[in-house]
Amino acid sequence: MTLHVEKRQIVTPGELLAQGDYYPDLNTFREGDSIYSTIMGIFDHRGNRLSVVPLKHCYIPFVDDLVIGKIVDVGMSGWMVDINSPYPALLPATEVMGRQHLPRGDGGRILEVGDLVKAKVIAADRTRDPLLTIRDRGLGKISRGRVLKISPSKIPRLIGKDGSMINMLKKESSCSLNVGQNGVVLVTCETPEKEELVIDVIKVIEREAHTQGLADRVLELMKSRIRGEGNAEGT
Amino acid sequence: MQKAPERLIDENGFRLDGRRPEEFRPIKLQVGILDNPDGSAFIEQGKNKIIVGVYGPREIHPKHMVLPDRAVIRCRYRMAPFSTEERKNPAPSRREIEISKVIREALEPAVMPEYYPRTVIDIFVEALQCDGGTRCAGIVAASLALADAGISMRELVSACSVGKVEGQIVADLFDLEDKYGEADMPVAIMPNLNKVTLIQMDGKLSRDEFERAFEMALDGCRKIRNLQAEALKRRCEVLTGTEMPEKGSLEAH
Known part of the structure; x- marks a missing residue:
């Protein structure tokens, strides 16, 4: 069991981190006996779990994350929200006013394209677009700031x-x-x-x-x- | 139109640009030189000058290209009209389309597209000045740009070309040797994993010559790998603020 880098040291993709009985955690992988970094970041280890904290990465939504997004589209049953991630988020009408569809006519007026919303992620796996809700204290349309x-x-x-x-x-x-x-x-x-x-x-x-x-x-x-x-x- | 030189290697064993047969051109690498793309890199290898920008992972357009279990990787290699001695028609040529595919396939084994399903990673390789071996230089810079974008990768890809000129095995061919030499072989590898991601050959090499040339390429790639790691570490120092970029010091008040 040998560690090749120190804690808090900067590592680059493909850099050898350790050999032997370690567990590859976030942003690392095992190849045979060796563990390598997959990203440019700062090395960290807790016990025998090795991980790399990235210096730069894109946002991947997880359940219960608080996000601030911008409405980019009004659809039949909800809004599309740009949450600064590779995946656009969906804010369904049911999460805004307890009904399946937006009322016709001025229904889209509750939230319009360009509005900013504070929302929480209620469902996210990378196979489908994340779902948001604004049903909680402090969530909803942002009016100032x-x-x-x-x-x-x-x-x-x-x-x-x-x-x-x-x-x-x-x-x-x-x-x-x-x-x-x-x-x-x-x-x-x-x-x-x-x-x-x-x-x-x-x-x-x-x-x-x-x-x-x-x-x-x-x-x-x-x-x-x-x-x-x-x-x-x-x- | 340039004429074929009479000799590519002189009686003292020097090549036309004054290098020894096994000598590489000097390489300069810079990472993170552009603001708009998520990741970028610049390579200068002799007279070659190539800039690479990477976007992604991002939402894929057109939507029908989407893959449910992994990211699509797209690559475009483009030569600037002023990159060669004679003006290059800016329309994409057969050669550029081929090199785009070859660069993409050389990088694909290194990135981990399964981390980013239903997205796309776009790689733009812009050759500003070409003097032979641009696909290799493009791969070297593109793997740095991918790392700079924060995309998970198994390993950096290093590449260089080797070949045969006047019966001698030479490293890192430049334009004239590429055109009038006997063989040219670009090689890309993932040095730490000991895996080849690209090997092409144009011309003829005997089995023995091939083996010597391949060894020379591996050696060259490993050296380039060290330069890549250094360039990335310099970029990290800028990102972590242990070494402030010039722009930052101007902003300070």
């Missing part, structure tokens, strides 16, 4: 361990933040300036996602920016 897209692979960092990073952002900025697993973030604040500030901070998190001690630096940045804004308003 700003959205920005970041790489889906950076979402876990933005949320942090048990939501530490995102809760800190919420607390410091007193804004409402909704993070879609598909890499779309909705920022709703009282003032546009504050939204701008939070977006800047999220971009910093995205850019420096893989560095150590990020939370402390972000907190520092938030505090100095908020103080700066306060002073600017005062003078």
